[in-house]
Amino acid sequence: MNWTRKDLIAARDLSREEIEHILDQAAHFEEVGEREVKKVPALRGKTLVNLFIEPSTRTRTSFELAAHRLSADVINITATISSITKGETLKDTAKNLQALHADIIVIRHSSAGAARFLADRLAVSVINAGDGAHEHPTQALLDAYTIRKKKGRVAGLNVTILGDILYSRVARSNIHVLTKLGARVTLAGPSTLVPRVFEEMGCRVCYNVEEAIADADVINLLRIQHERQRQTMFPSIGEYASIFGLTKERFARTKPDAMIMHPGPINRGVEIDSDLADCERSVILQQVTHGLAVRMAALYLCGSVQPAAEAGKA
């Protein structure tokens, strides 16, 4: 296929064909990571701006490394040092970056819709690195990449996502990618955080962890956000760990080849038993490695679309 999107905003927008195209491109780039010199000149002379209005070391680092591998230059802008604090609007900040000939803006923002807002107003490429509780498409793509690589396929697999689904952009993006690729998705967690409305997205909703993971081929655990904990909707950390945490006992009753995933950073002893996080059936660190390849693919594909085709904008 011929890739035509300058932006990557939401997994919801992508066709099955587009998703597979990104994953195939990522597979090519994964090989580059095994060479002695791990760089390709694909984006040489281009500039990526990491515009992180909400902090994230891991995702920023992953995009920065992906850009280096593609020989792009990288500028990091974080909220605390940004002129955003001087009262300038997000749009003005972004228009300025475009005026400075940035080629790709990777944005993380605490507000849902921030990435789309920019993509609609800029001629340059915009990649969503997480916008509020909306979407985090590269995370879902790297999760799908990992499943496809380890299991040989995604279609027909049972994938259970466990945790705070309601407020999770990772969950939303995963649901879109996985259902498009033909997986059966089960959502589980406290009933306050896993509303039945998700059934409309084609998922099974289940409030019993044992039942939710019994026939799972993949168990994807979401991080419990200590820092965002909503008292009224959420049990205590200890309560969560005992009712919803992936313990050895629970994991022992799953399919013998069930695979453990987690977007990180993990809370050992909360959503996952510490030994399980490091066991052979955990692919948590491989997800990180695949994230580099998937982000290289996203930057390369979107960054290679001619802005000329978008001349109507700006």
Added chain:
Amino acid sequence: MNWTRKDLIAARDLSREEIEHILDQAAHFEEVGEREVKKVPALRGKTLVNLFIEPSTRTRTSFELAAHRLSADVINITATISSITKGETLKDTAKNLQALHADIIVIRHSSAGAARFLADRLAVSVINAGDGAHEHPTQALLDAYTIRKKKGRVAGLNVTILGDILYSRVARSNIHVLTKLGARVTLAGPSTLVPRVFEEMGCRVCYNVEEAIADADVINLLRIQHERQRQTMFPSIGEYASIFGLTKERFARTKPDAMIMHPGPINRGVEIDSDLADCERSVILQQVTHGLAVRMAALYLCGSVQPAAEAGKA
């Protein structure tokens, strides 16, 4: 001409010939920005240090991108993480950067004179990126570049600078550059912030906005600094907007080709009507683009002067 300055500290120091030389060099670099690979090897193997003791995302980003375009390496040092907080003197910090073989130090500092202080004590190049209320020469040069490019010349034009002149390094640097290039400069704003003493710099001082902009070819609006607002000298934001802000009504009574400039970041609805900021006669974003070319020129010219010629220093 043969460029001989290792430093760019103040527009006041520059001859008309030097100013034009920088602008001509910038015009050459602007073309580079339109190529597929936007880099030239002019400063390959050289290191630029962005020493920002006062934070500024835009100016830092602009210099960082300019350095990337010239193939230089960039190190960012900001006040909050600097050893300056450990009580070391500015001079010692800078001497250390020189000992680390930095080739160019771009400094922003809240104290007037900081850039000159370093330039006099170091063999390496020093570029002033704003020192207190003193000067911000690359901003004035990019403003002049923009006027020359859009109007075809600077000499003989009427340029009105509107706002807090007294505390503005942008205003000071602009006055020097514009008068040297032969423009007629009018300063306007609240009388507490536009003292008559500026007439000695060859400017017209005017307290009536309508009168100040009536025959202007260029209107340069300065940012109202919410964060530095001085209660005793300054009306409220609302009052400022109504008395001195560039509204549609006021702009409708200017010359039909009057051009709007602003160093950014803009306060929409305060010093400028939001629609005017985005209208066809606003060149605010083009100023940002030109800033990149002008900073490339400044880095290239100063960074190419042999430190040997300065052997007496240090």
Added chain:
Amino acid sequence: MNWTRKDLIAARDLSREEIEHILDQAAHFEEVGEREVKKVPALRGKTLVNLFIEPSTRTRTSFELAAHRLSADVINITATISSITKGETLKDTAKNLQALHADIIVIRHSSAGAARFLADRLAVSVINAGDGAHEHPTQALLDAYTIRKKKGRVAGLNVTILGDILYSRVARSNIHVLTKLGARVTLAGPSTLVPRVFEEMGCRVCYNVEEAIADADVINLLRIQHERQRQTMFPSIGEYASIFGLTKERFARTKPDAMIMHPGPINRGVEIDSDLADCERSVILQQVTHGLAVRMAALYLCGSVQPAAEAGKA
């Protein structure tokens, strides 16, 4: 010799032969710093991560520049923006960086043992940039490099280290390197901060400054840490300056070729008279320059050891 260490954690681990090998390699790289283009492609395509859990502009900048000179890519991660603040363990953070194909992790941490902890658990290279009061090996190596270069040798020289020895990682690393190279080391300072137990490391302990520096070929002054000052063990700053500071009077009674060193940043007027810091017998800024060459050597040697040889780990 054939360098086989993937990590540089402690001067204590190094043999005399290894120390000399690093210094010889650094001498080679120092020449690179005098070329027009100061880069070599030794680590092209490799990625260095500066993981600074305790802030340090100078050391971070020195490693960043050293990596640029070797054509490596650099990612900076500082504690305040790190996911460490989200409760992830240091080990998980480091495992993630390894999963992102970082090749070298330079770590500064406020806890003694942090660098070793990572080195033992990762296949990638780990360089200790200072861990609590334990070690700071590249500082000691650059100090030895400076002595060897300026004095022609280290063996047989009298080196006096003056200041807060007890809490100083610089002192510990220096003692190991200097004694291995055959210098005679004297430690001096307030008795609460220079316990007699250091005699077991082969040093002379001396509480009288005049006596400690009388026959010194090299006087290495440690920084008085205002910010960490321990009230109960430490005199006031003024008291320290008068009893233990290197004043002109004291320095006049040393050997005529005694050389002054300091790891920086210096407190002028506290541990050293301001004029002495800048005098001809001070090599403080040359230490900074040599630090770049020594860090290039450390990165190059450790970064070139094949992780395959460490396959048992991770």
